[in-house]
Amino acid sequence: MQGRVLIIAGSDSGGGAGIQADIKAVTALGGFAMTAITALTAQNTLGVHGVVAVDPAFIRQQMAVVLDDIGADALKTGMLHDVPVIEAVAEEIALRAKGVPLVADPVMVAKGGHPLLAPDAVGSLKARLLPLATVITPNLPEAEVLVGRPIRDVAGMRAAAADLRALGVPAVLLKGGHLDGDTVTDLLVTEGGAEEFVDARIATRHTHGTGCTLASAIAAGLAQGLSLRDAVVRARRYVRAAIAAAPGYGGGHGPLDHGVTVDPGRMLR
Template sequence: MTGRVLIIAGSDSGGGAGIQADLKSVTALGGYAATAITALTAQNTEGVHGVLPIPPAFIRQQMDVVLRDIGADALKTGMLHDSPTIAAVCDGIAVEAPGIPLVADPVMVAKGGHPLLQPDAVEALKRRLIPLATLITPNLPEAEVLTGLRITDEAEMQAAMSSLLALGARAVLLKGGHLEGPRVIDLLGTPQGITRFEDSRIETRHTHGTGCTLASAIAAGLAQGMPLAEAVARARRYVRAAILAAPGLGRGHGPLNHAVTVDPARLP
């Protein structure tokens, strides 16, 4: 087990997204995951039915005690919910974890449409969190909110990249899964240029937690010393394998098989 990742995100009671997906992903890729929980959600494959925020001081305490004792080789943020939460998390990173790679997933809306970030917190996300990030991983709707641009095809994805990088993150993985068509295209942008990733689309309703899973898998790679592009490539392969092996649970957007890398037959 190599690579310590501190995950700062919300809990998904259904186990398919959020902290639960993050823990499974990092573990499945051979890393060690610790957590600071920012919110509790009552959630299943059909949607989010309730949200209970965690007091910012307690979020900060979770971060501080883990970082002082266990430490971290990478950080990953997910659902941060509101401006006080973002402020607490950013203050904690600045004090306890300066220079540690941060993968920031700008979680705004759940798969079923429930808002997970308060509207007035978007500016706090842009002003405080994104400039701390090694990588941000917006999907297209999130990128549209962050930039104010309409993104409907690959050309517009490429055009939006400069605006996303201008927010201050060192790199952006712009995920194109919301575009229609038989191929899924993601773009990894840095000041040095754009790397294009492409795969055939998997037609399935079992995609709950793909964003959380991808970001955590990338964080695991960075914690293990992988270059960014290699960490992204491995994380995309992992997410694809987990979708293909999805267990088919629930009546809505079902979870992935995060244990796709695990072989119980290898136990002594």
């Protein structure tokens, strides 16, 4: 086990996204996952049915006790649902984890359409959290909110990524899965330039938690000393394998097979 990753995000009772997906992804890639839970959701493959917020002071306490004792080699943020939570998390990162790589996934809407970020919190997210990040991993709807315009093609993705970097973010991994077509293009933009990752689209409805899983997989790579590009390449391969091996659970957007890297049979050999 190598690489300590502190994940600050919401819980998904269905196990496909959120903290549950984060822990599974980090573990599947050989890292050690720790958590600060920001909200509890009653959730399944059909959608989010209820949300209970966690007191921002308690979120900070979760972060503080973990960082002071165990420490972290990387951080990952997910669902930070309102201004007080964003402010609390940003303050705690600046206080106790300055310089630790941060993968910020700007979670705004659940797969089923339920809003997970208050509309008035977008400005706080842009001003307080994103400048602390090593890389941000928005999907296209999230990026459209952040830049304030539609993104309809890869050229639009490149322009949006440039605008996101102008917010003070060193790197952007803009995920293009919401564009139409038989291929999916993700765009990694850093100070050194832009790189497109293009793969055939996997035809499936079982994609719940892909964003959480990808961001945590990248964080695991950074925690283990991989370069950002290598962490992204490995994370994308892992997520694609997990989608392809999805177990087919539930009547809606089902979970991935986060354990696709695991061979339980070896314990019997």
